[in-house]
Amino acid sequence: xxxxxxxxxxxxxxxxxxxxxxxxxxxxxxxxxxxxxxxxxxxxxxxxxxxxxxxxxxxxxxxxxxxxxxxxxxxxxxxxxxxxxxxxxxxxxxxxxxxxxxxxxxxxxxxxxxxxxxxxxxxxxxxxxxxxxxxxxxxxxxxxxxxxxxxxxxxxxxxxxxxxxxxxxxxxxxxxxxxxxxxxxxxxxxxxxxxxxxxxxxxxxxxxxxxxxxxxxxxxxxxxxxxxxxxxxxxxxxxxxxxxxxxxxxxxxxxxxxxxx
Amino acid sequence: xxxxxxxxxxxxxxxxxxxxxxxxxxxxxxxxxxxxxxxxxxxxxxxxxxxxxxxxxxxxxxxxxxxxxxxxxxxxxxxxxxxxxxxxxxxxxxxxxxxxxxxxxxxxxxxxxxxxxxxxxxxxxxxxxxxxxxxxxxxxxxxxxxxxxxxxxxxxxxxxxxxxxxxxxxxxxxxxxxxxxxxxxxxxxxxxxxxxxxxxxxxxxxxxxxxxxxxxxxxxxxxxxxxxxxxxxxxxxxxxxxxxxxxxxxxxxxxxxxxxxxxxxxxxxxxxxxxxxxxxxxxxxxxxxxxxxxxxxxxxxxxxxxxxxxx
Numbered sequence: 001x002x003x004x005x006x007x008x009x010x011x012x013x014x015x016x017x018x019x020x021x022x023x024x025x026x027x028x029x030x031x032x033x034x035x036x037x038x039x040x041x042x043x044x045x046x047x048x049x050x051x052x053x054x055x056x057x058x059x060x061x062x063x064x065x066x067x068x069x070x071x072x073x074x075x076x077x078x079x080x081x082x083x084x085x086x087x088x089x090x091x092x093x094x095x096x097x098x099x100x101x102x103x104x105x106x107x108x109x110x111x112x113x114x115x116x117x118x119x120x121x122x123x124x125x126x127x128x129x130x131x132x133x134x135x136x137x138x139x140x141x142x143x144x145x146x147x148x149x150x151x152x153x154x155x156x157x158x159x160x161x162x163x164x165x166x167x168x169x170x171x172x173x174x175x176x177x178x179x180x181x182x183x184x185x186x187x188x189x190x191x192x193x194x195x196x197x198x199x200x201x202x203x204x205x206x207x208x209x210x211x212x213x214x215x216x217x218x219x220x221x222x223x224x225x226x227x228x229x230x231x232x233x234x235x236x237x238x239x240x241x242x243x244x245x246x247x248x249x250x251x252x253x254x255x256x257x258x259x260x261x
Numbered sequence: 262x263x264x265x266x267x268x269x270x271x272x273x274x275x276x277x278x279x280x281x282x283x284x285x286x287x288x289x290x291x292x293x294x295x296x297x298x299x300x301x302x303x304x305x306x307x308x309x310x311x312x313x314x315x316x317x318x319x320x321x322x323x324x325x326x327x328x329x330x331x332x333x334x335x336x337x338x339x340x341x342x343x344x345x346x347x348x349x350x351x352x353x354x355x356x357x358x359x360x361x362x363x364x365x366x367x368x369x370x371x372x373x374x375x376x377x378x379x380x381x382x383x384x385x386x387x388x389x390x391x392x393x394x395x396x397x398x399x400x401x402x403x404x405x406x407x408x409x410x411x412x413x414x415x416x417x418x419x420x421x422x423x424x425x426x427x428x429x430x431x432x433x434x435x436x437x438x439x440x441x442x443x444x445x446x447x448x449x450x451x452x453x454x455x456x457x458x459x460x461x462x463x464x465x466x467x468x469x470x471x472x473x474x475x476x477x478x479x480x481x482x483x484x485x486x487x488x489x490x491x492x493x494x495x496x497x498x499x500x501x502x503x504x505x506x507x508x509x510x511x512x513x514x515x516x517x518x519x520x521x522x523x524x525x526x527x528x529x530x531x532x533x534x535x536x537x538x539x540x541x542x543x544x545x546x547x548x549x550x551x552x553x554x555x556x557x558x559x560x561x562x563x564x565x566x567x568x569x570x571x572x
Binding site: 146 | 295464467469470471472473474476484489491564565566
């Protein structure tokens with residue numbers, strides 16, 4: 001595996017010994033995670049492995065059973081005000097026009113910022129439309145615009161492209177990558193699409209049964225050539241890790257690596 | 262063509278003031294050409310003029326068609342009266358009823374009775390509406406209020422409000438208070454229940470989005486919960502108006518010296534079928550007017566809500 005990419009010194013998201021228990025199951029069994037400022041991290045795993053739970057904890061929507069989460073060195077209490085979340089469903093307010101949806105939560109320069117964000121996702125001309133007038137892909141663009149409008153430090157993406165068709169998904173991946181390249185916020189992407197993870201992330205981490213299985217750096221030039229040998233190698237390694245449920249050799253070393261990254 | 266494109270662009274750039282449903286084929290047309298055209302020519306969608314015109318014509322036609330059956334019934338009724346199949350003592354002819362209506366209006370007594378009934382209706386709507394809305398929204402929004410109040414209201418709801426007439430007379434006498442009380446009951450419960458259910462009907466993920474985007478409690482209520490409840494509330498309003506008319510008619514026959522109900526009851530004692538039919542027609546028109554008003558309100562407030570329009 002390639003050596004660690006150049007990481008800036010500041011840690012944006014830091015989880016220590018985070019567990020989350022629900023009455024019927026353990027979703028997270030002691031997770032450590034450090035995400036440096038400006039890194040694009042992808043977390044992959046089978047459904048029900050706990051990846052979405054972790055994202056909800058980092059967003060502040062839920063609280064961990066034990067362990068701590070710190071954002072920029074500050075212990076997280078309540079809603080994470082530095083984070084914006086994008087879900088699999090666009091979750092637009094159907095009674096607000098697109099522009100008003102993007103303005104949600106903006107207090108200063110709401111009109112300018114929302115117009116700019118809509119323009120960035122290519123929907124400036126639809127600002128006065130209602131959410132039910134546009135397609136699913138466009139709705140997800142608006143959702144992205146809403147997340148970006150306030151220029152957040154941390155963008156949390158919970159399988160944002162899972163419900164889109166293959167072509168629209170490629171489009172959206174390109175859009176997300178170009179926005180991220182421009183603005184360099186910290187990004188945590190939850191996905192079950194290994195190719196998407198390798199295409200977008202600096203680092204791909206594999207989770208299973210609420211534990212880390214492995215961590216893979218992706219030291220490839222952007223935009224990435226999905227047919228290149230290096231890309232395919234990384235993709236295969238991640239996929240193997242996902243399929244083998246962490247029984248593959250070398251996993252422990254990877255976990256150590258993940259903690260020190 | 263160039264000018265036309267320009268016009269479309271201009272119109273779409275400004276927030277459209279008309280209902281979005283009118284732009285029938287838009288979503289499909291746009292999603293097909295997504296995303297390239299969405300970026301380059303945001304508002305330009307060719308071929309929208311004709312569907313719009315046709316749509317307007319069809320809508321006008323539908324509204325007109327809605328009147329065909331009632332007019333036909335009135336026509337047959339008039340004819341039957343004229344030909345002597347319907348004795349005036351049983352059912353006076355429509356034209357005769359209209360004449361009586363005009364005469365009574367000129368005399369001033371019809372307007373007086375009408376105004377008294379309207380006052381009762383508006384007062385009960387105001388009181389019952391405010392109570393039902395506030396309590397329904399409160400129990401919907403706050404768990405504590407729900408635990409404290411909701412089961413009591415659900416129990417009271419099952420009592421038909423007209424079953425309270427004897428008690429209401431004992432409590433308030435036979436004056437206006439008694440009538441108001443019974444009509445308020447009719448308005449209160451539909452609004453209470455729909456307000457409660459409306460608030461609870463919201464997609465919980467929208468609340469989560471609101472919280473992540475930094476909305477406080479009041480902003481969540483204003484931007485998420487109230488708009489989500491609005492469609493339910495308007496259904497509640499229509500139900501409430503229906504119950505209100507029924508209760509109005511009943512309480513106006515209890516013991517009164519004014520109001521449309523009194524007028525009708527009084528006419529019965531003198532076998533004036535024309536005035537009875539006139540009163541019934543006025544009730545029907547008032548009910549229809551109230552219903553149309555709420556439909557108008559629905560179209561205004563729920564422009565975002567595209568509904569199934571029937572097959």
